Amino acid sequence: xxxxxxxxxxxxxxxxxxxxxxxxxxxxxxxxxxxxxxxxxxxxxxxxxxxxxxxxxxxxxxxxxxxxxxxxxxxxxxxxxxxxxxxxxxxxxxxxxxxxxxxxxxxxxxxxxxxxxxxxxxxxxxxxxxxxxxxxxxxxxxxxxxxxxxxxxxxxxxxxxxxxxxxxxxxxxxxxxxxxxxxxxxxxxxxxxxxxxxxxxxxxxxxxxxxxxxxxxxxxxxxxxxxxxxxxxxxxxxxxxxxxxxxxxxxxxxxxxxxxxxxxxxxxxxxxxxxxxxxxxxxxxxxxxxxxxxxxxxxxxxxxxxxxxxxxx
Amino acid sequence: xxxxxxxxxxxxxxxxxxxxxxxxxxxxxxxxxxxxxxxxxxxxxxxxxxxxxxxxxxxxxxxxxxxxxxxxxxxxxxxxxxxxxxxxxxxxxxxxxxxxxxxxxxxxxxxxxxxxxxxxxxxxxxxxxxxxxxxxxxxxxxxxxxxxxxxxxxxxxxxxxxxxxxxxxxxxxxxxxxxxxxxxxxxxxxxxxxxxxxxxxxxxxxxxxxxxxxxxxxxxxxxxxxxxxxxxxxxxxxxxxxxxxxxxxxxxxxxxxxxxxxxxxxxxxxxxxxxxxxxxxxxxxxxxx
Numbered sequence: 001x002x003x004x005x006x007x008x009x010x011x012x013x014x015x016x017x018x019x020x021x022x023x024x025x026x027x028x029x030x031x032x033x034x035x036x037x038x039x040x041x042x043x044x045x046x047x048x049x050x051x052x053x054x055x056x057x058x059x060x061x062x063x064x065x066x067x068x069x070x071x072x073x074x075x076x077x078x079x080x081x082x083x084x085x086x087x088x089x090x091x092x093x094x095x096x097x098x099x100x101x102x103x104x105x106x107x108x109x110x111x112x113x114x115x116x117x118x119x120x121x122x123x124x125x126x127x128x129x130x131x132x133x134x135x136x137x138x139x140x141x142x143x144x145x146x147x148x149x150x151x152x153x154x155x156x157x158x159x160x161x162x163x164x165x166x167x168x169x170x171x172x173x174x175x176x177x178x179x180x181x182x183x184x185x186x187x188x189x190x191x192x193x194x195x196x197x198x199x200x201x202x203x204x205x206x207x208x209x210x211x212x213x214x215x216x217x218x219x220x221x222x223x224x225x226x227x228x229x230x231x232x233x234x235x236x237x238x239x240x241x242x243x244x245x246x247x248x249x250x251x252x253x254x255x256x257x258x259x260x261x262x263x264x265x266x267x268x269x270x271x272x273x274x275x276x277x278x279x280x281x282x283x284x285x286x287x288x289x290x291x292x293x294x295x296x297x298x299x300x301x302x303x304x305x306x307x308x309x310x311x312x313x
Numbered sequence: 314x315x316x317x318x319x320x321x322x323x324x325x326x327x328x329x330x331x332x333x334x335x336x337x338x339x340x341x342x343x344x345x346x347x348x349x350x351x352x353x354x355x356x357x358x359x360x361x362x363x364x365x366x367x368x369x370x371x372x373x374x375x376x377x378x379x380x381x382x383x384x385x386x387x388x389x390x391x392x393x394x395x396x397x398x399x400x401x402x403x404x405x406x407x408x409x410x411x412x413x414x415x416x417x418x419x420x421x422x423x424x425x426x427x428x429x430x431x432x433x434x435x436x437x438x439x440x441x442x443x444x445x446x447x448x449x450x451x452x453x454x455x456x457x458x459x460x461x462x463x464x465x466x467x468x469x470x471x472x473x474x475x476x477x478x479x480x481x482x483x484x485x486x487x488x489x490x491x492x493x494x495x496x497x498x499x500x501x502x503x504x505x506x507x508x509x510x511x512x513x514x515x516x517x518x519x520x521x522x523x524x525x526x527x528x529x530x531x532x533x534x535x536x537x538x539x540x541x542x543x544x545x546x547x548x549x550x551x552x553x554x555x556x557x558x559x560x561x562x563x564x565x566x567x568x569x570x571x572x573x574x575x576x577x578x579x580x581x582x583x584x585x586x587x588x589x590x591x592x593x594x595x596x597x598x599x600x601x602x
Contacts, residue, residue: 014437015437015440015441015444018437018438018440018441019441019444019445022441026453026457027457137582137585137586137589138582140529140581140585141529141578141581141582141585142578142581143533143536143537143540143577143581144537145536145537145540145556146536146556146574146577146578149556149560149563149570149574150571150574152563153563153567153570153571157563157564157567246446247443247445247446247447248446248447250446250448250449251446251447251448251449251537252448254448254449254452254541255448255537255540255541258540258541259560269449269452270452270541273452273453273456273543281453281456284449285445285449285453288445288446288449289444289445292443292444292445292446293444296444
């Protein structure tokens with residue numbers, strides 16, 4: 001297992017370096033000079049040159065690149081062009097909101113999606129199965145901002161069950177939870193749809209295997225066959241989907257945060273887009289890519305845990 | 314393309330078409346998609362009003378016989394804007410997915426066929442692309458380069474190339490070891506001919522199945538970008554842009570956001586049903602479901 005972990009880490013490192021390189025060059029080839037954001041359109045040549053010097057933009061590209069790589073790898077993302085505060089501080093202020101939102105969505109998705117998918121596979125082509133499949137198709141069809149608007153309309157604007165703006169007062173746990181419910185349900189239900197369909201189809205695949213037939217013909221009770229014999233193998237694709245789904249989840253959380261006017265990484269990125277805060281965008285892209293690469297790594301390691309055969313390869 | 318390739322490509326299409334016909338869900342989904350595509354194509358003739366015509370007196374008016382879905386905050390007809398908006402959404406997403414299929418498919422086949430260092434470099438590049446969340450990458454590309462139709466297509470294409478490259482590479486790896494490819498090589502066929510005539514037909518099925526699902530994803534990405542304010546510039550109607558405008562008036566005129574949302578839902582539901590059905594029919598293990 002240790003060798004497997006080390007091998008996977010060795011693959012993740014070059015990907016991360018390549019991702020950082022892409023971020024660096026992407027932000028620099030884009031048209032528009034960040035200097036104008038600081039100085040306005042009427043700035044004199046001298047002032048522009050002074051700011052370029054201050055930001056290090058007058059150095060050769062290669063020097064800038066190496067400097068960027070070394071500071072980022074030391075964990076320093078620099079300062080925001082707009083607020084001049086360290087990017088880490090800005091991120092740390094809102095990160096807990098995004099984390100609590102995505103973790104609750106993951107929780108809802110797995111806790112509801114997995115049993116539903118298994119039940120649908122066991123009762124294949126019965127009413128429950130059809131209902132589950134229609135629900136999962138619907139879940140896949142809802143763009144996150146559309147479902148968010150519908151939830152907001154129904155439960156916040158019409159029924160007044162939850163606040164319209166999900167910005168919780170700090171220090172009041174109850175208001176924080178009630179502000180979290182609708183956004184988390186929004187992300188969670190979409191996730192349920194993904195998890196359920198994969199759990200269903202992988203369970204169906206496993207239930208057709210010979211060893212399951214053997215267990216059944218030996219007289220092993222259905223419940224034991226499902227939970228002890230089949231589940232382990234059926235989980236592997238589910239783990240993949242949860243890992244792959246993270247990219248979608250991040251995108252959906254951006255949209256959810258906008259609709260519910262909730263603080264978080266998503267609102268931070270949209271604000272910095274509007275303000276053309278290039279350094280902040282660069283920092284956020286690095287953070288997002290880091291998260292994805294690390295979750296992919298964790299996903300692969302989870303395979304190793306779930307499926308001993310993977311470790312051998 | 315040679316006659317053989319054309320015939321096998323036709324074979325793949327015919328196979329898919331008969332699969333759709335036999336599969337209830339797939340044909341229902343295909344029907345919805347065709348209807349939506351037709352309504353968008355025929356928008357100039359179907360739309361009862363000019364989608365850009367403003368009327369202060371009809372500002373946020375509720376649905377009436379003349380304006381069945383009501384009017385937006387500029388007094389524009391919502392039904393006409395939905396019909397016209399479909400053109401932008403479908404045009405951008407279809408073109409983006411087509412380019413992604415061609416570029417990604419070619420990269421995947423080349424990587425699988427050539428193998429070695431080239432394969433590793435291409436797939437590493439795809440891994441890098443996959444390291445950015447779809448929407449975040451779209452956001453950045455459009456925000457940096459500007460919200461034009463071309464840049465939107467580029468942004469969505471970038472999010473879809475890597476999956477198509479992966480899906481094309483896997484069957485290529487398996488097929489290139491098979492006897493008929495070996496025989497072709499022994500007969501002195503060029504690599505290009507082997508890839509186009511002998512390998513491509515074996516990849517087309519998988520790609521077409523994925524295309525329906527990715528078209529849905531592309532429509533969702535386009536709508537999301539428009540909703541955030543990075544879509545095709547107003548006053549051009551787009552579904553996501555209309556929902557954005559409706560969301561600003563959500564408290565007093567919720568239908569502004571609801572009707573274009575329904576349009577997106579219908580086309581997404583149709584595409585997902587079609588994609589699911591196609592996958593069922595192309596997977597022999599699920600064929601008798």
